[in-house]
Amino acid sequence: MPFSNDIEAADALHESFTSIKKEISQIVIGQDEVIKSVLISIFSNGHCLLVGVPGLAKTLLVQTVASVLDLDFNRIQFTPDLMPSDIIGAEILGEDRHFKFIKGPVFSNIILADEINRTPPKTQAALLEAMQERSVTAAGHRHVLPNPFFVLATQNPIEQEGTYPLPEAQLDRFMFNILLGYPSFEDELSIVKNTTGNIQTPLRKIINAEQIQFFQKLIRAIPVTDNVLEYAVKLAAKTRPGTALSTAEVNSYVSWGAGPRASQFLVLGAKCHAAISGKYSPDIEDVQAVAEAILRHRIVRNYRAEAEGLSVEQIIRNLF
Structure with a gap:
């Protein structure tokens, strides 16, 4: 993308974010902060875990994001009988008597791992290499x-x-853990009005894969x-109990704290939050805006x- 300087490029990122958020908000109503966090994660080249009760448009949000960003999208429904090969693919014997690799649904730009905690750890682990290395290994061969x-x-x-609870190693691969709450009365009124009639809102494709990669480098x-x-x-x-910087509250109420990947994500997230804010x-x-x-x-x-009913969010806020 031709820009004369980094300031001009940063302004373009701010404008693109505003356009993307506006477009998604036409379909996903009342989840502005969630949309913002998902986009920060994408521009920071991170992954997101969306936690919320059924019916809060988690799946719709991911599908809409993929459409507006003009990216390939695959949905994987996680179930107890799902196998690792159902995600990454498998080697099969072809008609020419040679093995060939058949790509699984993970080979896409955006993967919706729907209800990820409904599959055993063995299958959850199939995503670990993909999320960290952006590649998968099958039969000793690495596929990018x-x-x-x-x-x-x-x-x-x-x-x-x-x-099946997600292992800590799996959780740590996610940049954001985003909690979705119920919409307000006014937002729910708009949702029902927009989804119970014949009105269909066409979506524009704002940016493509090449532009996203440019903004990630920016x-x-x-x-x-x-x-x-x-x-x-x-x-x-x-957040790490028993260390030189830990607070009395952390020492009393926390078993394990955040690792170095959290520090990296805090800085990357803060950079992106600043850029999309102009x-x-x-x-x-x-930093505080993305910390929770x-x-x-x-x-x-x-x-x-x-x-004692002390939430993780309270502990984090007290650290500010």
């Missing part, structure tokens, strides 16, 4: 995934029967001052915190 590549997974927090090139960098790293370090460099407020969604699935409360 399309670029850009995002996993947007959904999880139902209510039904626990027949579900995000990484955004400068960060030392005080913001130190704030992000200290914020992650404060700023050319992030400040501490940008980045840290909530990386902090493990102990029994005392659960017994």
